[in-house]
Amino acid sequence: GAVVSQHPSRVICKSGTSVKIECRSLDFQATTMFWYRQFPKQSLMLMATSNEGSKATYEQGVEKDKFLINHASLTLSTLTVTSAHPEDSSFYICSAWTGKAFFGQGTRLTVV
C-alpha cells in the first residue's frame, strides 16, 4: 500500500509555544490530505481537509487560527498548533487520499 510519513511521532512543548507536524506522501501525490485528532479510546475526529494550493476546509468547532494547515505541495501537508495549551495535548493523525485513504503513524503531542 501507499506510504504516508508523519513527523514527529512524539513532541513535548511548553504552553504558549507553537508546534508543527508534517505529513508526507512518500510514493504518491495527494491532492487531498486530512487531519484528525484522536482522544484516548475514542474514534478519529476530523479536524480539517487540506487541498493542495488552496485553503483548508475546517470542521465545525475547529479553530482555524489555532490549527494552521498548509498544503504547499502534492506530497506535503503541515499542521501547526499555535499557542499550544495543555488541552491541545492529543494524538494527531494525518491521512492522504489516492483513491483510498492512507494514514500516517500519528503524532503524540504533550503540552506542559
Added chain:
Amino acid sequence: GENVEQHPSTLSVQEGDSAVIKCTYSDSASNYFPWYKQELGKGPQLIIDIRSNVGEKKDQRIAVTLNKTAKHFSLHITETQPEDSAVYFCAARMGTNAGKSTFGDGTTLTVKP
C-alpha cells in the same frame, strides 16, 4: 450527514476462533466502506475495503460483506491470531466527497492465546 454505528465495542476471542464486527450506516449515497486496524500508539492501517457494487471481498483471513439494502457491512476475521489484537474501525464514504469518511467508534479485539 452520515452516521456510522459499530458493534461490538469490545470483542474477546480465543486464538483460532473467528471474529465478526458489524457496522451500519445511514446514508444510502455512501459507496465506499474501508476497514482499518489501529495498534496502540500508531495510525490506522487500511486492511480491506469494499465498494457498493460488490457484495463480498476476501483477502486471506479477512473478509468484508456488504448489504446495501440493509445498509450494513461486516468484517470477518478467521483463524484469529494474537497479533490480530487491536482496535478496528469501519468507515463509510460518499463517492462525490474526495475521501472524507465517517468512522465508527471502534472495536477493541483481544485474541487470547
